[in-house]
Amino acid sequence: MAFGTVALLVMAAGYTLGAVLSLVARSDRAARVLTAVGAVVGGAGGLAAAVSVLATRVSVDAVLPTVVSAAGGIVIRLDPLGAFFLALITAVSLPAAVYGTTYMAEYDGRCSLRVFGLMFNAFLLGMSVVPCAANIFTFVMAWELMAVSSYFLVMTESEHSETRQAGLWYAAMTHLGLVLLLPMFFLIAAGHEATAFVDLRAYGATLTAGTRTAVFLLALTAFGSKAGIVPLHVWLPRAHPAAPSHVSALMSGVMIKLGIYGLIRVLFDLLGGGPAWWGGVLLAVGSVSALLGVLYALVEHDLKRLLAYHSVENIGIILIGLGAGSLLHSVGLRALAVIGWTGALFHTLNHACFKGLLFLGAGSVKQQTHTGNMEELGGLITRMPQTALYFLVGSAAIAALPPLNGFASEWLVFQSLLAGAHISRPEIAAGFPIAVGMLALTSGLAAACFVKAFGISFLAMPRSDHAAQARECHWSMRAMMLVLAGGCVVLGLAAPWVARGMSRIIDGVPGLSAGEPIPPSSSLWLTVPNSSAQVSPLLLAVLLGAITVAVLGAIHAGGLRVRRADTWGCGRISQTPRMEYTASAFAEPLRRVFAEVYQPTQDLSINMHPESRYFIQSITYTSHVVPWFEQVFYDPVIRTARGLAAQTRRLQAGSLHLYLLYVVAALVAALACAWWFQ
C-alpha cells in the first residue's frame, strides 16, 4: 500500500489505541501517559500522511464500503487542501498532547482522567478524519464525533456551574451546525444516489442559481457556527475558558479552522466558486467579526476568555482574505485572487500556531496561580521568565508585528484588499477600502489588547499572593511552548517560502486556481503579482539585529553604569501593587470611545454614614459590558421556545375527558380529510 495509506492507518490506530488504553489504564498517571502516547503516535501518522501528500501532490485514497453501506460507507481521500489542514491539526496537537500530560496532573482524583483520555483521542481522531472525508456520511460522522468528544472535554471541570452552562451552549451551537450541514449536503446531492464528493462536484456544476444560494447560506451558517463568526460565536468565549488549557488550545487553534476548511471545500471545491456577492458577504462578515471580536477582547479580563474572543477576530481576518480572494476571482482577476487565498490559508496556519502557544502559556499561568483573572496576576515575568518570553512572542505574533508570522499573513491580506483597486466596477471596489479601514483598526486594537494582556499579567508587581507564589512550570510544558514559539518565528522569517507552498496548494483546488502557472517568486521577498510591493521579514530582522548589536556595543564600550532604585512616585514613600494600573483601567479609554458598541451597564450606589447625611460611608460603582447581540439574537429564540413549551404543557391538563375529546377531534379531522380528498 502507498506510504500515505499506511500513515493514515497508523494515525487511526494510534488514536483508537490511545483512547482504549487510557480507558482501561490502572492509575490516573498511567491514563495521562497513555493518552499522550496515543495522541503522539496518531499525530505522527497524520503528519507523515499530510507531508507525503503535500510533497508529492498525489492524493491518498482509502475506502471501507462495508461499513454502513446503506448511508454511503466510509470513504477517505486526502488531497493537498485536506493535507494542509491535517498537517495544521497534527502540528498543534503533538505539542498540546505532550503539554497535557503534566498539565492534567492537577486533575488527578478530581475528575476521571480515563474518560478524558478516551475523549481526547476521539476528539483528535474526529478532527483528523474531517479533512480526509470524501463522502457525506464520513464527513458528517467525523464532524459529530469531534463535536461530541469536545463537549465532554469542555465538561471535564463539571463541578463549576458556569462550565455546565458553557457545555450546554457549546452542545447546542455545534448541533445547530450539524442540523444545517445535513440539508446543505443533501441539496447538492439532491435526487442522486451517490454521495461521494467526486459526484457532488459533478452535481454542483448543474445546480440552479436558487439552490446554489441556499447551499451558500447554509454552508456559511453551518461552518460559521463552527468557525465562530460574529452572530454565531457566542459559545466560543464560554466553552474555551471552561476546557483545560491544552484542549482550548486545540479547540481555538485548530478545531475552528475546520469551519474554514468546510467553507473552502463546499463553496470553492464542490460548487466551484460563485457570483460576486458571495465574496462580498464573506468580506462583510469577516470585517464585522474581526472588529467585534477584538472589541470584546479588549474589555475582557479573564485571560483565556480574552484569547477566545481573539480567535473570533482572527477568523474574521481569514474570512476577509477569503472574501477578497473570491471577489477578485469572480470579477476575473484570478492572479490577484490567489494573494487573498494565500493570505487566508497562511493566516489559518499562523493563527493555529500562535493561538496554541498563547493558550498553553495561559494554561501554565492558570496552573501556577489557579486563576485566570488578570486583575489578580502581575510580576510573573520574574517568577516564570520562560513562559513570559513565549507568551510575549505569541502576543507580538498575534498583534501582527514584524518580523513574526502574524505580520506576513496580514500583509498578504492587506495587499489582496489593495488589489481591489484594479476592479473596474466601482460598486464592488468601494467595499475594499472600508475593509482596509476595519482591518487596520482591528490590528491596532489587537496590539492595544495584547499590551494589556501581557503587560498587566506578566509585568510590574504581583497583585495577589497567588501570583506572588507562582513558580516556573514543568520543563516539558516549557519545551512545547518553545516548539510553538519557534514555529511562529520560523514561519515569520520563511514567509515567502511558505507563501509559495500555499499558492501551490491553492492551485490544486479547481475553484481557487488561477488557471495560468504560478509566477516564480524569490525565497527572500513576499511579492505581489504585477505590483512591485515587496517585504522581506528576514531582511527586516537582520537589519534590526544589526542595529541593536551595534548600539549595544557602542554603549557598553562607553562604560554603562546601572543603578537600581525605587520607581519614581512624586515623593511617595513606598510603591505598592495597589498603585499599579489594572486591566480595566487600561481598557477604559477605548471602552469610553466605543461606548455605543459596548452599551455598558453602569450602576453607582452611594450609601451615607448612618449617623449623618453629610458623610459618605462608601461608593460602589459597577459597570458590565454584556454582548448585546446575545439579547438581540438568542434571547428571543429561547423565549419563544419556552413560550411554545408552556403552551404545549397546558395541552396535558390532566382531565381524562379532555384527552378523549382530543381523540374524537383527531377522528373528525381525519374523516374530514378523507371526505375532502375523495
Add this chain to the structure above:
Amino acid sequence: MGGAFSQLVMLGSSGMLVTALIVLWRKGVPAYITAYRWQSWLLAALTATVGYYGDGQLYWVAGLLLGLKGVAIPALLRTMQRRFGTEREAAPYVNTEVSLLIASVLVVFAYLLGRPWMAVTQLPTRQGLPLAMSVLFVSLFIIVSRKKAITQVIGFLMLENAIALLAVVGTFGVPFLVEFGVFLDALMGFLVMQIFIYHIHDTFDTLDVDALARLRH
C-alpha cells in the same frame, strides 16, 4: 323476504340508537344499566334475524351475545352500582338538552358519512349502516361527556355493541373465530375496568373522574 328483513333490521338498529339516547337523557346509573341491557337484547335479536336470513352460524353468535352482554355484564354492573351506591350522576359537562342536540348533530354526521356506502352494497341490511355509525358516535359522546367512571364503562360497552352491530349489518357477521376473539376482548376489557373501578374507589373514594387530574404536564 327482503322488505320485511330490512324492516326488522331497521327497527332493531334504531331501537339500539334510542337506548343509547336514553343514557344521554336520564340521570341515574340504574337507568343506564337497563338501557344497556335493552340494547344488548336488541343486538342479540338482530343477530338472530340476520342468522335466520343469512347463514345459520349467527345463531351461536346471538346466543353468546345474549348470555354475555344481555345477562352477565348487566348483572355485574348492577352489583357494582349497588356496592358504590352512587345514585345521581354528577353534573355532567354538558346538560341534557345540549347533549341531545349534539347527539342529533352526530346522527346527521353519521348519515352524511354513510351516504357513499349505500351506493356500494346491495345487502338488504344496508339501511342499518348509518344507524350503526350513529350509535358509535353517540356512545363516543357518552364516554367523553359523562363524569362517572361507571358511566364511562357503560359508554365503552355501548361502543362495543355499535361495532358489533356494524359488523352484523355490514357483512352479515365476521367469521366466527373473529367474533369469538372480539367477545373475549370485550369480556376481559370489562373485567379489567371493573377491577380498576374498585381500585379507584379504594384510593380516591369517589368515582368522579374529575378527581383523576393529578398527573399533569
Add this chain to the structure above:
Amino acid sequence: MSLILAVLLAPPLGASSLAILVRPYQRFVGWVSTIGVALSLAASIALCTTVMGAGPQQEAVPATALWRVDALSALLALCVTFVALVAMLLGRRAGHPDREELARTRYFWIFTNAFVFTMLIAVTIQNVALMWVAIEATTITSAMVIPLTRTKASVEASWKYLLICSVGIALAFAGTVLAYFDFVATAGEVPGALNWTVLRGAAPSLHPALLQLAFAFLLIGYGTKAGLAPMHTWLPDAHAEAPSLVSALMSGVLLAVAMYAIGRWKAVVDAAVDSSFTNRLLMGFGVVSVVIGTFSLVIQRHYKRMLAYSSVEHMGLVSIGLALGPLGAFAALLHTMNHAVAKSLSFLAAGRILHRYDTTEIGKVTGLLRVMPWTGALFAIGILALVGLPPFGLFVSEFLLVRAAVVTGRFWVAGLVLVLLLTAFTSLVHHLNRMLYGEPPPAVTIGERRGWSVTVLAVSVGVLIVLGVTLPRPVAALITQSVRGVIP
C-alpha cells in the same frame, strides 16, 4: 416453519400460565420467563434467517393459514424478543418474596409474560381482525401491571391508559369492519378474507372512498396505541407510573407494534388508491407528534415523563418516515429498531436511578455520575443515543430520514424536522446535565458495583454502536426486504 413459530410463541404463554399456577416460588418463575424469552429470541433470529433465505413463511394451506411471517414481522419479532430479554434480565430482581409483595410479583410475572405473548401474536398473525384482538389484549395485559403499586398516580394513569386506548382500539376495529364490509361488498364471502395478503391482492378492486374512510379510522385507532399526537396523552402518565421493565417494553416495542399495524394497512390502502392520501395523513400526524413531543421536552421536571415524550417525538419521526416513499420507509424501520433498543436502555437505567434516588424529579437527582457511575454513564449514553449523536444507530436513521425528505422534494419537512431535533437535543442535554453533574444529595448512598445488570445494559449499548457505526449487511437486507411489506 410452524415449529419455529411454536418455539417463538410458546415460552411466554407457558411462563404466564406457570406464574398463575405456581403461587409461592416467584423467583423461580422469574428465571423460567427469562429463559423462555431467550428461547423466543433465538426463534425470532431463526425466523429472520429463514425469511431472508426462502422468502415469506406461510402455513401449508394459504387460505385458512392463521400465521404468516415475512421480513417485516420477523424484524418486529426480533425487536420485541430482544427488548423483552434485556428487560427481564434487568427486572428479575423484582421477585424477592414477602407476602404482600409476593402477590404483586405474581401478577407482575403473569401479565408481563402475557404482554410479550400478545405482542408476538400481533406481529405474526395474518388475520387483520385477530391482529386487532391481539393488540387490544396487549392494552389489557399492560394496563393490569401499571396499578400494582396502588398509589393514586398509578391508578389514575392506568385508568386513563385503559380508557383512551380502548376507545382508540374500538375505532380501529370500526375501521377494520369497514374495510371488510367494502371487501365483502365487492368480492363476496371469500374464506380467509381477513388475511391482509388477500386484502392486498383484492385492493385494486375495492372502492377508494370507503377505503380512505376506513384508513382514517384505522390511523386514529392504531395511532392512539402508537402514541401519535394528539392521541398521545395517555403515554406520559402510563410510562412514568409503570414499573421500569414494563415501561421499557411499552415505550420500546408496543408503540412499534402499533406502527407495524398502521404499516400493514398502509400497504393495503396504497394498493387500492395511490399513496398520496395515506402519506398526507401520516405526514400530518407525524409532524404534529414531533412538534408536541419536542416542545413538551423543553420544560420538563420528571425524567421518566421526559423519556415518554421523547417516544412521542420518535414515533412522529417514524410516521413521517413511512410517508416519504421507499427510502423514507427504510429510515423509519431502522429508526424503529434503534429507538426500541435505545429507549429500553434509557428506561431501564431510569428504573435503577429511581430505585436509588426514590424520586422522579430531575431537580432532585444530582451528582448521578458520582453516586452511580455505571448506571449514570449508561443513562447518559441512552439519552445521547436518543438525541441522534453519531456512534449510535439513531444518527444513521435520522441522516437517512432527512435525505429521504430532500430526495422526495419535501424541503419544508426536512427543515422543520431538523429544527425540532435541535430543540429536543438542547433540552435533553440540558436535563441530562442537571442530573449527571453537581453535588449528590446527602441521603443517597454513593457507589455502585459493576454487577450483572450493568453488563446486560452494556450489551444493548454495544448493539446500538454496531447498528450505528457498522450497519451489518444482513440487518440492512432484512430492512430492505421488509420495506416491501409497507410500500406496495
Add this chain to the structure above:
Amino acid sequence: MSRYAVLVVQPLVALGLAPGLVGFVRWLKARLQSRRGAPPWQPYFEIRKLFGKEAVVSHTASWIFRATPFVVFGTSVVVASLVPLILVPASPLVAGDVFAAVYLLLLGTFFLALAGLDTGSPFGGMGASREMTVVALTEPTVALSIVALALSAGSTNFSQIVARTIAEPAAALGPGHLLAFIALFVVTLAETGRLPVDNPSTHLELTMIHEAMVLEYSGPYLALIEWGSALKLLVFLALAANLFIPWGLAFALAPGALAIGLASAIVKLGALAATIAVLETRVAKLRLFRVPELLSASFVLALLAVMSTFLVR
C-alpha cells in the same frame, strides 16, 4: 556596491538631522512666543550628555525595560532606511513597503507601552493606555492614506509611488492627494506626540502620553529613546513631504543630484517643522476624549481621498 552604500548613508543622514529638527521646532516656538529659547542644536548636547550619565533602573523593572530603547531606536532607523529622504532607492534591495514601515513603528510603540507598564508606576500605565488608544485609532487613517497613494500608483512600494507622482504632476494637485496629505499630517501629530494630541513640553504627569511612558528612563537609555522619537518625527515628515511633494529627490547617484536632494529635503522638512511650530503656538492640547473626534475627522478625510481616486479615474 555603491547602491548598498547609499542604503546605509541615508539613515545616518536622517539620524544626524533628527535632533536638529526637534531643536529647530522648539527654537522657532520659543521665538514665536517672544522668548529667546535654546539654540536649535541644543538636543545634540542633551543626547551627548545623556550618553555619559549613569542609568537608573527601577527594582520592579524586568529585561523588557532595558530592551525597549534598543527596539525603539532600531525600528526608527530601519524605517528611516526604507523612507526616501534624499535618494529614491530603485534597487530591489528595499526590505519593505509602506505597510512594513507602519507596522515597524507599531512594534516600537508596542514595546514602549510595555516598558511603561513594566515599572509599575501609575503614570507609566496611564501613558501606555493612552498611547495605545491613540495608536489604535490612528491605524485606520494611516492605512487609508496609504491606500489613497497606492490606488493611483498601483503599488505600495515607495519608489513606485514617487515615480508615479513625478510622472503625472497634475495628479499631485488632485483632491485625493491633498486630502490624503492632510490626513497623514494629522496622524503625524498624533503618532509623534505633538500638540493638540499630546504636549511634548509638559511637566504635569497626568497630561502626558508619550512622556509618561519614558518617565522612568535615564542615561543612555533615555538618549536612545529621545533620539528614536526625534527620528520617528523626521521619518513621518519625510514620508509626508517626499510622497506628496517628491520633486527634488535624487534618482541617480550623481553627487550633484544627491546635493540637490539633501538641500530639497532640508527645505521641505524645515517648512513642515515651521508649520508644526506655528500650529503648536496657536492651538491648545485637546482633552483625551476629544482626540478620537479629531482622528475620526482625519479618517473621513482619508476615506474621501480614496473615494475621490475612484470618481476621478
